[in-house]
Amino acid sequence: MASTAVVAGNPFILSEWNEYGVNPFHSTAFISMAAYACLNDWDGLIVYFYHTSESWNDQPADEITNIFDAYNDPSLICQFGFMAALFLGDLVRPAEHRVDLVFTQNDLKTLPPAFSMPNAYLPYITSLRNVFLDQGDAYTGDADVAVTAGFVKNGDLSQAKRAVYYAWSPYRDALRHANGEGRLERLAAKADEELPGAKLGDRILVFNEIAPLAGEGDYTTFAANLDVALKRWGLLPDDRGLVGSALVSDTGELAFDPKAGTFRIRTEGCPYFSGDPSNGIALTKDISLSLINHRISAALLPVKGTSVECSETYLLMVLGHTGMDETIFTTEGLFTTVDFQGKLYADTPEGTLFVRCKSATLTALDTVGTPIASIEYAPAHDGVTFVLDGTIPAVHFLLERK
Template sequence: MRQHLRIHKAEPNKGILDYSHLLDAPAGKHGFVETRNGHLYFEDGKRARFLGFNVAARSNTPDHETAKKMAERFASMGVNLIRLHAADAPVGEQPGSWSSCVNNPLLDYADGNSRKFNPEGLDRFDYFIAKLKEKGIYLHVDLIVAREFQPGDEMDYPGGAPSCIKRYAIYNARMIELQKEYAKELLCHVNPYTGLSLADDPAVVTVQINNEDSAIKWAMGADADEQMKPYRDEVQSRFNHFLLMKYHTRKRLAEAWTCEGCCALGEEEDPAAGTVRGIAGGFYQPVNDPNGSWDTEESPARYADFMEFGIYMNRKFYRDMKDYLISLGVKVPIVTSNLIAGAADVYGHTDGDLMENNSYFNHPLLLPDMNNTYMVNGPVEYVSTNPLTWQRGVGSMATTLLSLASVAIVKGKPFMLSEWNEYGEHMFHSTALVQTVAYACLNDWDGLILYNHHTSENWDDQPADEIRNIFDVYNDPAVICQWGFMASMFLKGLVSEAKHCVDIVYTQNDLKTLPEFHAMPTMFFPYITGMRNVFLDSGDTYQGNGDIAVNAGFLNGARLSEAKHSVYYAWSKYRDIGRRYEDKNRLERAAKGTKLIEQGVHLGEQALVFNDIAKIAGEGDYRNFARIMDQAMKEWDVIPKETGYVDGKLISETGEIIFDPENACYAVQTPYCGYYSGAPKELISLSDMVKVKAENKRITLAFIAKEENNLDQAQEYILTAMGETGMDETGYYPGQKIPGMPYEFTAVEFKGKLFAETLEGCIYVQAKEAKLEVLSPVGEVIAQLEGIEENGEIQFAVNGTIPGIQYHLTVKR
C-alpha cells in the first residue's frame, strides 16, 4: 500500500538505525591511505574500504550550521566518504541548482577570472571538511570539473571556455597551467579548522585530476559554443603533427591507410597542411568495427591512429599532472579521471594509482525549461534486465551498473566507482543499489560513491516530502532506507569475495579498435567471480596468475599458453588493424589437444577455443557464450557445480548471490545478511529464522542483525521492506523525440508527494518470543505489531497501513 513518507536531508538516524558505529573517528587516525597488492590500505596496515556520496557544486560550501548537521547526518547513516565534487562550478542564481551559490562560491568569478578563492566560500569549504573529518568521514577531492574559464584568465584564444568543457584542458598548455595553479592553491592552502593542508591531511583518500575527461572523447566534435573552435583546431593540429611524426609524409600515411586498393585518406587531406580529420567521438569512446568498411567516416585506419594519438595525449597529460601533484606534497593515491568505457580510453588512464569509473542505469536527461520533467530511454525495470542480453538504445552498454563499471578495472590497481546510481524514473528501482554493492564485495572493490546526495548550501531549503530534483537522492526511500544495509554489507565485508579471478587480456593492437561487442566479458564474468583487465605492454604473451585468461580478441594476437586456463577467440582474422597480417593457425594451434564439444567450439584441460565468436555472440545475446563458459569453468574446477550459469540464473561462485532475470528476482544470502528483490515467491527466506510472504507485485526485503552480528546468534535485527517508491502523481509520456537523437524517449514528470509502498503479507519468525516495531526513516518507533504464535513460530500480519518500511525485530530463542 502506498504511504506518504518524509525524509529530511539533515535529520540524523537514531536508535537501531544509527550506523555511526561503522565509522572510526576521526578520519585519518590510521595514517595516510596508500595502495598495496592492488587495494587501498591505511598506513598502519588496516584495509581501507569506502562507501559514500557525492556532494556537488554549491553543497561544497554550506554554512557552518549546515556543515555540522550534514556531517552528523552522514555519520549516522554509516557514510565514511564524501566526494567534494565540482566545487569549482560557476555561480548560479537558482537555489539547488548545479552551480556555486551567489554569495559564497569557492571560486570568486566576480572579477572576470577564475583564479582566486572567495574568502567566505573557502572558509565554508574548510569548515565542512573539518566537521566531516571529526565524524570519521574521509574525503575524495577532485580538481577540474565544472570550472568556467574567464577572459581574465589570460587564455590563449579570445574569450574563456564554458563550464564542463574539459577535454581541451588535456591539450591546451595555458589550461594546463591554470589547472596546476588551482591544484596548488587548493591542496596547499592550510585549513584553519584542521591545521593541515589537503596535501598533508590523512583524511584525504585520493585526489582526482579531472572528472569524466579524456583526450579521446569528443575532442574533434563540434561544440555548441563557437568560441571553442580554436581549441578544436589545436587538437586537429596536434593529431596531424602526430601523423607526420609517425609517417613523415602524406604518401606514407596514404600507403598505411590503404587496404585492397581502397584509401581511407581523403584527397583533400594532408597532414602537412593540418587537414586530416580525427574521430569526432562522443560521451564514451566510440565503437569501431575492425572488419568494417575501409573508407567510412570512422574507418579502421583513421580510428586506429586516433586511438594511438589519444592514448599518447592522455598519458602525457596525466603523467605530468601526477608528477606535479606529488611535487606539491600529495601523499595519497592519485586518480586520473573516470567515465572510461573503452580499451584505449582505459589504458590511457592507467598512470593513476587507482582506477575509477562512473556508471548509471536509467540515467535521465534534463532538457532546458523542463522543470521537474526528465527524459529517459525506457525506463527499464532493473531486476528483470538480463545482463547477458544486449540492451539497445541510449546507454546500451550499461546493461547493468556492474557491466559498465567493470570495463575500467585494471589488475594490480584499486578500483572505485566514483559516481553511480539507478535513478527513480522506474518506480521499482531499489534492486540496483544493493546488487551493485554485493557485486562490489564479490569483486573486492575498494569504494563506491553514489551520485548525488544533495545540491544545496543550506540544510533546510529542500523539501522532505517531495522530489524536486531527481539527481538529489537525499529523500529517495530506495536509497536512504537501504543505505545502512549497504554500508554494513560493504564496510564489514558481509558478502564474501570471490576466490578466483578472470583476467581479460588486451594486446597493444587491441587498443586500436573497439568492436560493438567489446563488453561481452563484463556481462558475464563479474557476476560469477572476480574479474580484472590486463594490458600487455611487452609482447603478446600473457604471464599473469589469473585462474582464467580470456583474450579480448579484438584482433588475432594474444598468446595465453602460460595461463592456468585460457579462452581464445577473435573478432578479426588479422593481427593488425591494417588488415595486412593474418595469423591463420593461431586458433587451430590453441585448440591442439582439445575436444570438439559443439560446432566451432573446442574444450581441453587448459584451453577453450571459439572458432567464430561472432556466431556465438549473435546480435548481442550472450547466453550461449555464458553456457559454454559455464561448462568450461566447471570442468576446470574453477567454480562449483551448483554455481555459474544455471537454468538462466547467474549464481556467484560463493553461492551467496543469485540473479534470476528471467523470473525477475535477485537474492543475497550469507551468514550475516539476507536480501530479496523482485517478484515475490510464495515464501521468501531471509534466514533460517525469518521468512516473509509478500502480496505486493514487487518487493525488496533487506535483513541484517544489529551491529552486523551472525544472523543465527543475534537477538536484534533490522528488516527493510518496500515495493515501489517515488512521487505519487508521477506521469509517464512515451514517444518523445529529442532533436539529433535516433531514439524515442519517455518523458517522466515528477508530481505529487513522496511515497513508499509498504509490505502487505506476513512475517514468520522462528523464536520463543518476538517483538516487531515499525520505524520511521530515521529510526523513531511509530507502531508496534502484535504477533500470533502458531505451529512453534510467531506470525506478524502486515496490511501496509502503517507508514513505515523499516522494522526493529527483537527475539528470544
C-alpha cells in the same frame, strides 16, 4: 560495465554511480551493486548525485523534483545503512577465483565494429580484472583463467593456467598487415569437446567465430560455453555459475535470476531478497516473509553479533515501489520522458512475518530509528506471526525474539 575499468594491481573506486528512479522499483540496483563490488573486491563506490540545488534548505521533504536527486529517494536512503554495512563490513565475501581479461597493444589500437562485452557474464560469477601487456603479446600472470580481449587475432595465453580465445578481427594487428587465418583453428586442435560455436579442452576454450555468436549483443551462448568450461576445469561446482536461468557467484552467496525476477544474498551476516515475492521469502531458517506486494526488497541485519542464525535482535528493512505517486511516463521511440507529479511515496509491506520462537516483539521505526508503532504477534504452529497490513508508515522494523 564498470568491470571494464578495473586494472589488475590497482585500487578501483567507481565514481559518479547511481540508479535513477525512472522505474518505480529500482531498489535492487543499489544493493546488487554493493554486493557485486564486494565479489569483485572493489575499493569504493561514490553515489552520484545527492541533489541538484546549490542550496541546502530548499529541498522539499515530500517530493522528488529532479531525476538526478538521490537525497529523497526511499529506495536509496532507506537502504543506505544496509548498503554501507554490507560493503564496509565485508558481509559479502570476495570471489574464490580470478579472471584476467588480457589486452595487447594491438587490442588497444582498435575496437570491434560496435564495442561488445561477451565477458559480461564473468563479474556476476567471479572476480574480473583487466591486464594490459606493455611488451610483447605473452600473458605471464597467475589468474585462474585468462581471456583474450579478442579485438584482433593475437595474444599468447599459453602460459596461463587456463585460456579462453576469441577474435572479432581476422587480422593479427590493428593496421591489418598480418592475416590471422588459421590461428584459432590451430589452438582449437588442442581441445576435444565440441560446444556450440566453440571447442573445449582441459586448459583451453576456443570460440571459432565470435561475431555470429555474440555480434548482436546476445551473450547467452558465450556465457553457457564459458560456464561449461569453468565447471569442467573444476572452478565451479554444479550449483554455481549458470544454474537454470540464475547467475550464482562462485562463493554461492549471490544469485541473480532475471527470468524469475529475483536477486538474493545469502550470507551468515546479511540475508537479502529483492524482486517478486510470490514464492515467499526465507531470510533465515527461522524468519520468513509472505507478502502480496508486487515487488519487494527485504534485508535482515543482526543488531548484536555477526550471525543472523544466532542473533536474537534484528533490524529488518522491507520496501516496495517508491517514487512520486502521479508520475507520468511518455514514451516516444527509444526515449521516455519522466514528468514527476504528486507526492513522495513508498510501498510498505503487506502480508505476514513468521518467526520460529516462543514469543517476539516487532517495533516499526521511522527514518531515524525512533519507534512509532508496536505490532502484536499471534501464535502460530512452531512460532509466532506478525500481520503487516501496509498502514504503518515505516519500512524499518526492530525484531526481538525470545
